[in-house]
Amino acid sequence: MAVLGPGSASLRFGSVLLIVLILCGSSWTRDVLTGRNDTRPEPNREHHDQDQGHAANATKHKKAFPVLELNYDYVRMPFEISLWILLALLMKLGFHIIPRVSHIVPESCLLIFVGLLVGGAIKAIQEKAPVMDTKLFFLYLLPPIILDAGYFLPIRAFTENMGTILVFAVVGTLWNAFFIGRMMFAVCQIEAAAAAHVSLLSCLLFGSIISAVDPVAVLAVFEEIHINELLHILVFGESLLNDAVTVVLYHLFEEFSHAETVTVGDAFLGVVSFFVVSLGGILAGVIYGVLGAFTSRFTSHSRVIEPLFVFLYSYMAYLSAEVFHLSGIMSLIACGVVMRPYVEANISHKSYTTIKYFLKMWSSVSETLIFIFLGVSTVEGPHNWNWIFVIFTLIFALLSRVLGVVGLTFIINKFRIVKLTKKDQFIVAYGGLRGAIAFSLGYLIHEDGDSKNTRGMFLTAIITVIFFTVFVQGMTIRPLVELLAVKKKKESKPSINEEIHTQFLDHLLTGIEDVCGHYGHHHWKDKLNRFNKTYVKKWLIAGERSSEPQLISFYNKMEMKQAMMLVESGSAAKLPSVMAAADQNAEQQREPRPERMIPKISKTREAEIRRILRANLQNTRQRLRSYNRHDLFMDPFEDNMSEVRFRRQRVEMERRMSHYLTVPAKRQETPSVRKVWFEPDHKVYTYDENESARPSDSAALLDESNRSADGQSERQKPTRCLSDPGPNEDEEGISFRSS
Amino acid sequence: MGSRASTLLREEEIEEIKKETGFSHSQITRLYSRFTSLDKGENGTLSREDFQRIPELAINPLGDRIINAFFPEGEDQVNFKGFMRTLAHFRPIEDNEKNKNPPATEPLNSRTNKLLFAFRLYDLDRDDKISRDELLQVLRMMVGVNISDDQLGSIADRTIQEADTNGDSCISFQEFIKVLEKVDVEQKMSIRFLH
Numbered sequence: 001m002a003v004l005g006p007g008s009a010s011l012r013f014g015s016v017l018l019i020v021l022i023l024c025g026s027s028w029t030r031d032v033l034t035g036r037n038d039t040r041p042e043p044n045r046e047h048h049d050q051d052q053g054h055a056a057n058a059t060k061h062k063k064a065f066p067v068l069e070l071n072y073d074y075v076r077m078p079f080e081i082s083l084w085i086l087l088a089l090l091m092k093l094g095f096h097i098i099p100r101v102s103h104i105v106p107e108s109c110l111l112i113f114v115g116l117l118v119g120g121a122i123k124a125i126q127e128k129a130p131v132m133d134t135k136l137f138f139l140y141l142l143p144p145i146i147l148d149a150g151y152f153l154p155i156r157a158f159t160e161n162m163g164t165i166l167v168f169a170v171v172g173t174l175w176n177a178f179f180i181g182r183m184m185f186a187v188c189q190i191e192a193a194a195a196a197h198v199s200l201l202s203c204l205l206f207g208s209i210i211s212a213v214d215p216v217a218v219l220a221v222f223e224e225i226h227i228n229e230l231l232h233i234l235v236f237g238e239s240l241l242n243d244a245v246t247v248v249l250y251h252l253f254e255e256f257s258h259a260e261t262v263t264v265g266d267a268f269l270g271v272v273s274f275f276v277v278s279l280g281g282i283l284a285g286v287i288y289g290v291l292g293a294f295t296s297r298f299t300s301h302s303r304v305i306e307p308l309f310v311f312l313y314s315y316m317a318y319l320s321a322e323v324f325h326l327s328g329i330m331s332l333i334a335c336g337v338v339m340r341p342y343v344e345a346n347i348s349h350k351s352y353t354t355i356k357y358f359l360k361m362w363s364s365v366s367e368t369l370i371f372i373f374l375g376v377s378t379v380e381g382p383h384n385w386n387w388i389f390v391i392f393t394l395i396f397a398l399l400s401r402v403l404g405v406v407g408l409t410f411i412i413n414k415f416r417i418v419k420l421t422k423k424d425q426f427i428v429a430y431g432g433l434r435g436a437i438a439f440s441l442g443y444l445i446h447e448d449g450d451s452k453n454t455r456g457m458f459l460t461a462i463i464t465v466i467f468f469t470v471f472v473q474g475m476t477i478r479p480l481v482e483l484l485a486v487k488k489k490k491e492s493k494p495s496i497n498e499e500i501h502t503q504f505l506d507h508l509l510t511g512i513e514d515v516c517g518h519y520g521h522h523h524w525k526d527k528l529n530r531f532n533k534t535y536v537k538k539w540l541i542a543g544e545r546s547s548e549p550q551l552i553s554f555y556n557k558m559e560m561k562q563a564m565m566l567v568e569s570g571s572a573a574k575l576p577s578v579m580a581a582a583d584q585n586a587e588q589q590r591e592p593r594p595e596r597m598i599p600k601i602s603k604t605r606e607a608e609i610r611r612i613l614r615a616n617l618q619n620t621r622q623r624l625r626s627y628n629r630h631d632l633f634m635d636p637f638e639d640n641m642s643e644v645r646f647r648r649q650r651v652e653m654e655r656r657m658s659h660y661l662t663v664p665a666k667r668q669e670t671p672s673v674r675k676v677w678f679e680p681d682h683k684v685y686t687y688d689e690n691e692s693a694r695p696s697d698s699a700a701l702l703d704e705s706n707r708s709a710d711g712q713s714e715r716q717k718p719t720r721c722l723s724d725p726g727p728n729e730d731e732e733g734i735s736f737r738s739s
Numbered sequence: 740m741g742s743r744a745s746t747l748l749r750e751e752e753i754e755e756i757k758k759e760t761g762f763s764h765s766q767i768t769r770l771y772s773r774f775t776s777l778d779k780g781e782n783g784t785l786s787r788e789d790f791q792r793i794p795e796l797a798i799n800p801l802g803d804r805i806i807n808a809f810f811p812e813g814e815d816q817v818n819f820k821g822f823m824r825t826l827a828h829f830r831p832i833e834d835n836e837k838n839k840n841p842p843a844t845e846p847l848n849s850r851t852n853k854l855l856f857a858f859r860l861y862d863l864d865r866d867d868k869i870s871r872d873e874l875l876q877v878l879r880m881m882v883g884v885n886i887s888d889d890q891l892g893s894i895a896d897r898t899i900q901e902a903d904t905n906g907d908s909c910i911s912f913q914e915f916i917k918v919l920e921k922v923d924v925e926q927k928m929s930i931r932f933l934h
Binding site for chain 2: 160415417418490492495496497498500501502503504505507508509510511512513514515516517518520521522523526530547549551552555558
């Protein structure tokens with residue numbers, strides 16, 4: 001507590017400031033919404049002067065030139081939006097200042113709480129608050145979050161558990177929807193509920209809205225508890241894939257609630273519609289993904305706009321799917337998944353970083369806004385508190401989730417290699433959080449104009465369930481995870497060993513499956529990989545990388561990362577060797593080993609060297625800085641390290657060396673000194689100084705017989721390759737003239 | 740074919756294999772029919788050519804090594820028992836097996852034995868160490884011919900450096916196990932078909 005002492009004063013000040021800002025912001029918003037745009041509560045002297053000026057100089061007087069004018073209308077819309085976003089982010093910042101609270105309460109809860117406060121404040125001023133418009137939510141707030149999730153989806157884990165995820169998503173959601181709908185209909189028939197007017201179809205509609213696990217809420221909560229990958233992907237994958245089911249059910253029941261009877265034909269159409277929605281969504285995503293990958297093949301000259309292609313193609317995929325009422329979420333996921341491996345092979349490292357950080361940034365902002373709006377809309381929305389309805393909804397929602405998970409796991413475990421334990425089942429059931437999607441869908445329900453306010457009742461129940469799951473389950477899941485000792489996520493660096501051995505095992509298992517004559521998981525994966533390698537990569541990846549084996553690109557990525565880390569840490573001893581790397585390519589391949597070989601230097605010397613290098617590096621950067629918006633300026637240091645040249649030089653070297661290599665020749669630290677030996681028959685050969693043993697060998701060879709020039713060139717080539725590539729080319733021509 | 744199969748595979752043999760490998764009765768008969776379909780020479784044993792006739796195995800980079808793994812030291816024919824013994828490594832591990840009757844020796848499909856099988860595919864000379872050359876050979880098989888030896892060499896060096904804890908610049912079995920501790924071997928090295 002003592003530590004908080006000096007902090008708490010600034011904390012109080014900060015929170016007061018924030019509250020003042022919020023109130024000002026909401027009053028601005030309020031004014032906008034009611035269309036008022038004249039007098040402002042803020043003091044503005046010029047404004048007063050202007051008023052007086054106007055009053056004094058009545059008609060027929062030449063108006064004084066307005067030095068300072070107020071024209072709020074002009075910027076109203078963007079101003080409001082920016083202010084809201086800014087306030088939301090300041091809130092987010094504020095939470096982390098209070099360490100205790102942010103550890104216990106997940107961020108989503110805090111944000112909803114803030115939304116409640118703001119909503120309450122606005123209501124107290126008797127004004128209408130901005131509610132979460134369905135269009136706003138589905139078109140602007142949701143896509144960034146889903147794209148972020150889809151682009152960085154761990155593919156391996158996802159495909160390995162695909163069957164389980166699909167069963168949970170499809171069958172589980174269907175079960176939830178029908179169970180809740182049916183049960184609530186029964187509840188509505190009870191006298192005390194006073195809800196007998198609600199039809200079965202309306203209840204089923206309600207059930208379908210509330211049954212879906214929400215990806216936003218799951219992400220928000222699960223990200224903080226760092227649970228192991230399997231459980232994370234199960235719950236998260238389920239929340240993504242159940243979108244198709246939700247869309248179909250929702251539209252189905254909405255259509256039917258206006259028609260009075262449901263025939264078998266309708267039910268059949270519903271099933272067909274499910275396949276159309278999900279597969280169509282995926283198809284749309286794949287098409288845009290391929291387009292995006294293809295486009296990225298040609299962006300080598302305009303690197304700055306690369307990230308935009310990724311974002312825009314994905315967004316178009318989402319919108320195109322929404323046009324046809326297909327599942328936009330699945331389309332977005334499919335687009336991200338398909339696009340990613342090819343785009344990453346094509347774009348520059350900077351673009352990759354940009355994409356990563358922009359996605360994270362947008363999804364973070366979206367998430368914050370969603371939760372705050374949820375809080376505001378709660379205070380605002382049409383409510384109809386019906387005790388029995390709400391309580392029973394809550395009970396049945398939880399019950400159906402538990403029953404669904406346990407029942408499905410029992411069936412699934414018969415097909416899984418690694419079974420789901422009771423602990424796993426508990427976490428999966430407990431992690432079924434509902435969120436903003438349910439709320440927005442509830443908002444979309446058409447009110448039939450009856451006075452009983454069914455829509456209000458539904459909304460109240462939905463909000464209660466959302467609040468319960470997010471607050472109660474969200475807050476308690478972390479201590480429960482600790483209590484049950486559920487396996488946490490293992491933080492591990494990418495290891496080349498794991499990569500090699502995993503690929504090794506893949507090949508091994510494919511072979512064993514072939515021996516058994518069994519066309520299993522590995523067989524199809526192998527076929528897909530082969531197809532990918534022979535056809536798809538050639539089309540979608542630019543240049544020589546299209547034929548690079550996966551292992552090599554993995555290794556290159558690791559080396560690149562390590563090199564960048566070395567650079568960033570400003571490690572003095574390694575810098576010189578790295579800087580000279582462009583000239584002596586052999587050096588690159590020894591990077592992992594220098595750690596053992598470089599002698600220790602004293603701390604002061606190291607600091608001195610570091611300072612000198614840093615100063616020099618900065619100088620060169622400043623010299624070459626240019627203000628051209630269209631080119632990323634390349635500082636010379638990075639120039640040497642730029643991956644394209646890096647790769648190209650490597651491949652060049654490799655090509656030359658792979659011709660002649662038997663045993664790798666000795667490598668050298670310093671540029672070699674040339675010596676020229678003259679042979680009696682005036683053949684000129686060059687040798688390197690260190691290879692002093694060589695001349696005698698070759699001389700003996702020469703004397704023995706006139707071997708073919710090739711044979712001797714093979715002897716010589718290895719030594720020459722290791723020195724500067726430049727002089728090589730010149731001398732090659734000279735040395736092989738044999739007359 | 741069918742009648743021949745049933746006469747050649749006696750009940751006692753099935754029981755023996757069941758005890759040794761843990762496969763179920765139906766599994767064994769199913770795999771026996773596969774065995775006989777591969778056995779073109781119809782002499783109750785498989786030779787290397789029989790394996791090589793499997794088309795997908797020919798394009799598998801590790802095809803030759805996998806085939807070799809079936810044949811015991813120095814022999815050229817493998818009978819059905821040997822065939823099953825090798826395949827038993829890829830049976831999924833069952834949790835309830837431990838409760839029923841804990842076997843005297845470690846079952847063939849335990850995690851350690853699975854890893855040992857994989858290790859032996861690397862370590863051809865059976866000296867219980869994966870040397871740099873052995874690693875290079877495997878890498879070469881997996882990446883194809885376009886990559887230079889030098890680049891592969893550096894990958895191999897990096898791999899050994901990561902895994903090597905006792906500094907002998909080879910990967911021993913213990914180090915191999917340690918490196919793969921984060922990989923879910925029980926799932927990766929099991930075929931559901933053999934369940």
